[in-house]
Amino acid sequence: MTVSVAFRLMREPTFLILTALAAEPSHGYGVIRAVEGLSEGEVVLRPGTLYGALDRLTDEGLVEVDREEQVDGRLRRYYRLTSGGAAALAKEATRLRRHADAAELRLGGFGNPAVAS
Amino acid sequence: MSSRLLWAYPSDFRRRYGDELLATMAEVSGGRAPGLAARAHLVAAGVRQRFRVPLRPWAILAAVLAMVAVGAAGAAGGRWLGWQTGADVPSRDGMRALTDSMGVYWPELYDQRTAMGGPSAWAIANGPEIDDRARAALTADGWRITAYTTVSSAILTDVSTEPFASVPARNVMFEAAKDGLALRGDSLTGAGRTSLRVDVVADEAWAVRPFTVGGLALGALVGWLVAVALISRVRRGDRSHRRLAAARTAVVFTAGAVPVFELYRVFVRTLTYDSAAANPTYVLEGQAPAALLVAGTSIALLALAALVLVADRGSRGASAPAPSAA
Structure with a gap:
């Protein structure tokens, strides 16, 4: 039961990493910058967090290695979303959208407090 | 950037991701050495990785x-x-010397552990009928006597008669303490014989x-x-x-x-x-x-x-x- 709950509730960094890889394969630094951009600076991944997440996502079959390159003598490994990763991301996006829609619907009587504040 | 930064990570993880993690760190820091916060975060992430199970x-x-x-x-x-912080019970030679000093020789000796795991030494000896020497022997060996009781009793010599035939006997029970050890013993003397039992147990170590x-x-x-x-x-x-x-x-x-x-x-x-x-x-x-x-x-x-x-x-x-x- 714990396992299925853990898979179902995707944490925000995981959601953003998968989103960053949805458009095209990317290397570690590219993912960090993409996540920062997607979250408008709210989520800044550190390398330690990113590679812990990439290890777990690879293990769960949501992400896989696309290719490797050497740039200025440094290893760049590109990661891409698997079909399973795309499905998990789509499911999570739907879930979040449903929650967001529900919240906005119930906030109708308040105008738009996010804009007002 | 040195791979020593990754010391907190499991070796398997370092082998798989070490090079690219360091390369990514270098890109994030613009080629400069990572600051204290970045290093601390890397250690925390490495420790977390050691605990993470799929x-x-x-x-x-x-x-x-x-x-x-x-x-x-x-x-x-x-x-x-x-228990290494506790007292040691007397060796077999020490127990033998103790029963010898009580006037009963050639004891059977046993080493045991209590249910808590504490050391314990036992001596059981039989000999000829003698005067009670336990108090003097224990005092001479540095024991502080905490209880000493002498009771007159009897030893049955023939159970085929009615009433049973018996001879008077002396039963001595004693307890003593010394340097984190507790001693208990008793002796029965009569009918020309003395039987003695002494056991020493270490007090519970803190x-x-x-x-x-x-x-x-x-x-x-x-x-x-x-x-x-x-x-x-x-x-x-x-x-x-x-x-x-x-x-x-x-x-x-x-x-x-x-x-x-x-x-x-x-x-x-x-x-x-x-x-x-x-x-x-x-x-x-x-x-x-x-x-x-x-x-x-x-x-x-x-x-x-x-x-x-x-x-x-x-x-x-x-x-x-x-x-x-x-």
Whole structure:
């Protein structure tokens, strides 16, 4: 039961990493910058967090290695979303959208407090 | 950027991601050396990685069982270490000298452990009828006598008559203390003979209970970390390695079940032992057969060694994540 709950509730960094890889394969630094951009600076991944997440996502079959390159003598490994990763991301996006829609619907009587504040 | 920054990570993780993690760090910091916060975060992430187990039922079960098993061994180790802070009971020569000084020679000597694991020495001796010398002998040996009772009694010499035939006898019971040791003894003198029993038990050492509990916690932590490291290696291997590893893991836990259960009984006995009771408690029955404990422990350790070997070989075949065919 714990396992299925853990898979179902995707944490925000995981959601953003998968989103960053949805458009095209990317290397570690590219993912960090993409996540920062997607979250408008709210989520800044550190390398330690990113590679812990990439290890777990690879293990769960949501992400896989696309290719490797050497740039200025440094290893760049590109990661891409698997079909399973795309499905998990789509499911999570739907879930979040449903929650967001529900919240906005119930906030109708308040105008738009996010804009007002 | 130095790979020494990654010391907190498990070696398997360093092998797989070390180079690209350092390259990414260099890009994030613009080529400058990482600051204190970045280094601290890297250590925290490395430690977290050591505790992370894949969210798979078999992996979680194996890690929990390893935690339970190694925790039991840790508790036993902690208990042993705790008793090292306590007093030593007299050696066999010391016990022999004590009974000799009471006027009864050639004792049978026994070394035992109390139910809490404390050392204990016994001497049982028989000799000719003599005057009671226990008080003088104990005082001369530096013991502080805490109880000394002499009772007139009788020794039956013929039970075929009515009433039974008997001769007067003297029963002496004594207790004494010295340097963290407690001595109890009694003697029965009459009908031309004296029988004497003396046992010495170490007082409970202050460290026994905390060390036992600490050993359990430390063992559980080590068990979890070792399990995570092995699981991490095993899951990198191919299917045949994983099956072999699963079979050996099953042998480890099956063979180790009885010894681990026995260790937990020892753990409970240790923590529930009443050191203030009038007499020490020994474990006389209800233990698993020694042969089963030795065989179970040996098989479990051999299977564990075999598991480590197969996990190591399996992970060597897949040292880094490889690009997949699109």
